[in-house]
Amino acid sequence: MANRGNFSGRIGFILAAAGSAVGLGNIWRFPYLAGENGGAIFLLVYLCCIFLLCYPVMVGEIAIGRSAASDAFGSYSKLGGRKWGYLGLFGIIAGVLILSFYNVVAGWAFGYFLHISFGDLLSEQNFGTFFGTYVNDIIDLSSLGGLANSNLLFSLVFMVLTAVIVSQGIQKGIEASNKIMMPSLYIILVGIIVYSLTLPNAFSGVKFYLIPEFSELKIQTVVDGLKQAFFSLSLGMGALITYGSYLSKKENITSSAAVISIADTSVAFFAGLMVFPLVHFLAYKLNINPQEIGTSGPPLIFVVLPQIFHEMGPILGRIIGGSFFLLVCFAALTSTISLLEVPVAYLVDQKKMKRTTVVWLIALIIFVCGLPSMMSMGMIEWLNKLSFYRGQDFLTFIADMSDICLTVGGCLMCIFIGRRWGMANMDAELTHGNDRYMASGVRSYLHLTIKWIAPILLGFLSIVIIVEKFFGIENLF
Ligand code: PFF
Numbered sequence: 316m317a318n319r320g321n322f323s324g325r326i327g328f329i330l331a332a333a334g335s336a337v338g339l340g341n342i343w344r345f346p347y348l349a350g351e352n353g354g355a356i357f358l359l360v361y362l363c364c365i366f367l368l369c370y371p372v373m374v375g376e377i378a379i380g381r382s383a384a385s386d387a388f389g390s391y392s393k394l395g396g397r398k399w400g401y402l403g404l405f406g407i408i409a410g411v412l413i414l415s416f417y418n419v420v421a422g423w424a425f426g427y428f429l430h431i432s433f434g435d436l437l438s439e440q441n442f443g444t445f446f447g448t449y450v451n452d453i454i455d456l457s458s459l460g461g462l463a464n465s466n467l468l469f470s471l472v473f474m475v476l477t478a479v480i481v482s483q484g485i486q487k488g489i490e491a492s493n494k495i496m497m498p499s500l501y502i503i504l505v506g507i508i509v510y511s512l513t514l515p516n517a518f519s520g521v522k523f524y525l526i527p528e529f530s531e532l533k534i535q536t537v538v539d540g541l542k543q544a545f546f547s548l549s550l551g552m553g554a555l556i557t558y559g560s561y562l563s564k565k566e567n568i569t570s571s572a573a574v575i576s577i578a579d580t581s582v583a584f585f586a587g588l589m590v591f592p593l594v595h596f597l598a599y600k601l602n603i604n605p606q607e608i609g610t611s612g613p614p615l616i617f618v619v620l621p622q623i624f625h626e627m628g629p630i631l632g633r634i635i636g637g638s639f640f641l642l643v644c645f646a647a648l649t650s651t652i653s654l655l656e657v658p659v660a661y662l663v664d665q666k667k668m669k670r671t672t673v674v675w676l677i678a679l680i681i682f683v684c685g686l687p688s689m690m691s692m693g694m695i696e697w698l699n700k701l702s703f704y705r706g707q708d709f710l711t712f713i714a715d716m717s718d719i720c721l722t723v724g725g726c727l728m729c730i731f732i733g734r735r736w737g738m739a740n741m742d743a744e745l746t747h748g749n750d751r752y753m754a755s756g757v758r759s760y761l762h763l764t765i766k767w768i769a770p771i772l773l774g775f776l777s778i779v780i781i782v783e784k785f786f787g788i789e790n791l792f
Contacts, residue, residue, distance in 0.1 A: 319384070319664065319785050320485035321561045327490040328562050329574050332543050334493040334649030336579035337500065339420055340547040345583040346590040347615040348539050353531030354523045358587065360540035365580050368772060369544045371764035372725055373555060373572045375732045378561025378744040381568065385551030385662035385788035390560065393590050395735045402727050406553030407658050409720035411677075413552070414654040415684040416713045417475070421647035422470025422689075423450060425618065429469075437632045446617045451693035461770075469731045470689065471682065473598040473644075477651040478678035482661060482671045485561050496645040504585050507635060511592040520595030523605070524587050528564055538783075541776055548579055550724035554653045557660045569757050582646070583588040590615070597623045616643070654683070673752070688713055690723045715784045719777060726773035733766040741765075 322328040331388030349357045381716060383390035387407055390402030426449065430436035441447045453467040480488045488632060545551055559568075597619070598605040608619060662673040691698035691709035698709040732741055740762075745752050752758060 319561065321563060322490055322558075323486055324563070325566050325571060327486070327494070328558065328566065329571050329578070330486045330493040330497050330574045331489050331649075331764065332549075332555060332558050332571070333578035335495050335549045335558065335653030336547060336575060336650075337497070338547075338581045338650030339417060339424070339643070340543065340650075341579065341583040342586045342646050343420065343424075343613065343616050344542060345547065346587050347613065348516075348543055349524070349587050350591075350594075352533075352536045352539055353528055353590070354587075355525050355527035356529065356653075357536055357540060358524065358584070359527050360536050361544055361583070362580065362647045364399070364537075364544035364599050365576055366506035368541070368764060368769055369548050369550060369667050370576050371761045372545075372729065373548055374569055374745070374761060375765050376550060376728060376740060377559035377562065377568050377572060378554075378741050379728070379732070379736070380556035381562050381564070381747075382740070382744040386560065386664040386784060387657060388770050389664050390556050391731065394740070395731055399731060399735060402543050402724070402731065403553055403556070403661075405720070406551070406556075406663050406724050408655040409552040409717060409724060410554065410654050411681055411684065412713055413430040413649060413717045414681050416688040416710050416717070417647070417654065418470050418474050418682065419551050419685050419689045419710065420613075420652060421465075421644065421651060422425065424640055424643040424647060426466050426469040426719045427617065427621070428637060428644055431621065431624065431633060431640055432637035436621060437629060439621070439625070442618045442621045442625070443614070445616060447622075447693065452688050453694060459555050467689065469555060470685065473651065474678050474682045475650070475656050476648060478674050481646075481655045481678075492637050492652065493649055495730045496649050500582070500642055500645045500649075501637050503645075503762050504582065504589065507639060507642070508585055508589045509594075510594070510635060511589055514592060514596040515695065516595045517592035519599075519605070520591035520593070521588070523595070524591040533758065536656040536732075538776065538779055541772070542722065542780065545721050545725060545773075546718060547583060548576065548737060549650070550651060551721035551723075551728065553657050553724075557657050558653065560660070564747040568745055569749055569752065569755075569761075590620070593623045594619060597626060603708050611752065617674070653769055704785075715780075719780050719784070722773050722777040722780065726777060729765050729770040729773065733770065738762055741756075 345361075346769065349361075378580055379394065385394040386403070388400045388403035391403040402700050427436070437447065447474055450466065480492045482488065483491075489652050512521070549555060562568075562571075598608055618638065621636060624632040624639070626632070627635055644740075655674070658677050659670065659673050662668045662677070663670050668696050687698055688710040700706045701709060701712055704712045732738065742753065742758065745761075777786055
């Protein structure tokens with residue numbers, strides 16, 4: 316057991332878990348979902364989901380890991396019997412799926428960082444066309460925007476960086492890298508927000524983002540909010556079981572989970588506070604209505620934001636735009652590390668394989684699994700329009716499947732705690748590092764949520780997402 320590795324203390328654990336949580340989900344997906352779902356009202360729903368539902372699930376997940384001191388499969392098997400181990404395995408497979416497409420998007424962001432900082436992307440005339448060419452042509456080493464373009468290479472570099480860090484182990488790799496990247500990420504984020512708030516028309520964006528319009532509230536808003544909250548906190552697939560397994564018994568799980576949730580939510584919140592003033596600034600510059608700027612969907616940060624950086628002029632645009640994509644890379648890297656650690660911990664713990672060998676092996680497998688996602692942006696026709704998935708592309712398919720895996724995994728995890736492992740065992744685990752836990756109100760709240768509310772709601776959500784995605788009932792409600 317001694318050679319499994321462990322976090323040096325509370326701060327190391329919190330930074331690593333917050334690093335896992337803060338990722339493309341916060342900076343790439345949260346702002347566009349907020350834009351699609353009415354801005355402030357989505358933010359409100361999202362905050363309710365985080366604190367009413369996701370926080371208890373996070374506490375439960377960390378408690379499982381720390382109690383069993385094993386990987387996702389080992390933890391479920393140890394606490395609930397071998398059959399439950401398959402739930403851990405399901406999580407591990409979900410992690411592999413997520414990392415396969417996540418690394419592709421991270422590679423795009425890394426390429427954009429290089430293109431904006433060192434190439435001449437900002438002098439482009441049409442950012443939509445650039446993005447289309449960029450994601451489509453994965454091995455074009457000829458010059459695009461003044462720089463050799465190959466998002467195959469960029470994704471490979473990203474995966475190699477992830478593998479190098481994970482191969483260094485818990486303290487020297489995961490903890491040390493998060494201790495550098497997380498604070499840097501916050502500094503860049505705050506810097507860009509301060510700057511964006513000084514731009515003309517910025518406060519109209521702030522208003523859209525912060526003043527809720529209750530008439531915009533739909534069930535779809537709640538479904539999107541819950542799905543996003545779950546993905547954003549890295550719940551439901553064993554990442555926090557794995558990280559929790561490296562946490563000392565001295566630490567207080569309930570308060571650490573609160574800090575992690577707040578850290579993650581604040582980055583999502585700040586990402587919105589950065590993006591909406593920028594979008595409204597662009598609307599002002601182009602003399603159009605902000606609604607006319609397509610803020611929906613993945614292209615938000617790859618098409619709309621570069622256009623905004625272009626408007627800032629060649630030098631400032633390069634500095635702000637380069638910093639923005641560096642921020643995205645840091646956020647993505649702290650998450651890819653945690654995604655890779657899940658299968659790695661499984662093979663190290665269960666099969667007694669050497670960490671370094673496992674890391675490179677899994678990284679290679681996942682990279683290869685990501686190729687279809689990468690080639691589904693136009694390069695290969697049938698991957699671009701999957702006939703069994705309503706003509707959507709393969710990357711979207713995998714991303715949607717991941718959402719389903721996380722909510723199903725989360726639902727089953729709550730059932731596991733409530734009906735198999737037992738609330739009493741969870742309480743016993745949470746008492747370590749928190750003597751006052753048994754008499755606290757948090758305990759009743761965790762019990763109510765984990766035993767009843769979360770499994771019912773997550774079960775319902777999983778069914779809604781499956782029906783919605785496979786049968787194309789876009790507006791189910
Ligand atoms: N939480 C990450 C994000 O918001 O980008 C994504 C993620 C990382 C999901 C790790 C699941 C996970 F285990």
